[in-house]
Amino acid sequence: MQEALRFQPVDARPVARANFIAEVQHLRRAPDNAARGLSLTIRGLRKSFGDNEVLRGIDLHIPAGQFVAIVGRSGCGKSTLLRLIAGLDKPTAGSIAFGEEPRAQDVRVMFQEPRLLPWARVLSNVEVGLGRERASADAQARAEHALVEVGLGDKRGQWPSVLSGGQKQRVALARALVSQPRVLAFDEPLGALDALTRISMQQLLERVWRDQGFSAILVTHDVAEAVALADRVLVIEDGRIAQDVTVDLPRPRRRGSAELAALEGEILKHLLEGSEDTQ
Numbered sequence: 001m002q003e004a005l006r007f008q009p010v011d012a013r014p015v016a017r018a019n020f021i022a023e024v025q026h027l028r029r030a031p032d033n034a035a036r037g038l039s040l041t042i043r044g045l046r047k048s049f050g051d052n053e054v055l056r057g058i059d060l061h062i063p064a065g066q067f068v069a070i071v072g073r074s075g076c077g078k079s080t081l082l083r084l085i086a087g088l089d090k091p092t093a094g095s096i097a098f099g100e101e102p103r104a105q106d107v108r109v110m111f112q113e114p115r116l117l118p119w120a121r122v123l124s125n126v127e128v129g130l131g132r133e134r135a136s137a138d139a140q141a142r143a144e145h146a147l148v149e150v151g152l153g154d155k156r157g158q159w160p161s162v163l164s165g166g167q168k169q170r171v172a173l174a175r176a177l178v179s180q181p182r183v184l185a186f187d188e189p190l191g192a193l194d195a196l197t198r199i200s201m202q203q204l205l206e207r208v209w210r211d212q213g214f215s216a217i218l219v220t221h222d223v224a225e226a227v228a229l230a231d232r233v234l235v236i237e238d239g240r241i242a243q244d245v246t247v248d249l250p251r252p253r254r255r256g257s258a259e260l261a262a263l264e265g266e267i268l269k270h271l272l273e274g275s276e277d278t279q
């Protein structure tokens with residue numbers, strides 16, 4: 001969470017000051033989690049599907065615990081990059097190295113569809129995230145704890161079919177968190193949710209990231225979401241990183257603030273200019 005430590009000059013207004021104090025208080029607790037996230041170094045990464053060269057040389061270093069958002073036009077290769085990072089697909093060339101060799105449960109992905117098992121109750125669905133550790137004596141307690149973290153402690157005995165879309169995504173998040181991952185990749189996880197549920201889920205993602213200190217990689221179409229949540233926003237274009245924007249604003253960030261709107265505008269302008277070039 002190194003990026004979050006860099007503040008821009010603090011506004012003297014009382015509200016901004018209160019936010020600043022809350023931020024400093026939070027950061028005092030941060031060292032507890034500092035060792036949790038894994039750093040990531042990507043060199044010369046390329047990926048082709050047949051003749052379609054989607055990624056054409058990605059070079060990137062993500063410090064441990066950083067929250068990175070990846071944006072770009074539809075089909076630019078965001079999900080492809082995330083799948084390569086998560087080990088779900090193999091690169092055509094180049095390398096991806098973590099700060100330490102991750103265990104299988106250290107790198108997790110949350111998708112847009114919750115992918116819950118319809119025949120298993122909520123608690124069992126969360127236990128699935130433990131993989132082989134599911135047989136351990138504390139598996140159930142860990143799954144219960146993860147459900148409480150996402151605010152669904154009272155839904156443990158329910159079937160997935162009776163949950164709302166937002167609740168299903170919370171179960172999917174609990175399943176991703178239960179193994180205490182060191183890297184958590186999100187592939188448009190809130191894309192199917194209504195606007196209000198989306199905002200409360202964004203706040204939940206930010207809270208669990210701050211509490212747990214994993215490195216977060218979020219693929220999203222929503223530039224406002226990217227600047228609200230991330231320490232850094234990467235814009236992918238023509239198979240490369242076209243923009244690498246540091247979001248140097250204290251947390252929690254105020255949705256609708258002038259600073260967020262300005263950053264969002266800058267990134268959108270870049271994306272729109274890029275799309276005009278290709279017409």
Ligand SMILES: Nc1ncnc2c1ncn2[C@@H]1O[C@H](COP(=O)(O)OP(=O)(O)OP(=O)(O)O)[C@@H](O)[C@H]1O
Pocket residue numbers: 049052054072073074075076077078079080081221
């Ligand atoms: N398994 C695959 N086989 C063949 N082509 C693929 C495969 N996966 C992705 N592609 C192609 O790679 C390109 C990038 O796809 P990707 O899903 O990474 O884009 P994206 O930026 O995440 O798009 P969107 O924002 O629409 O989800 C697309 O042209 C897509 O058709």
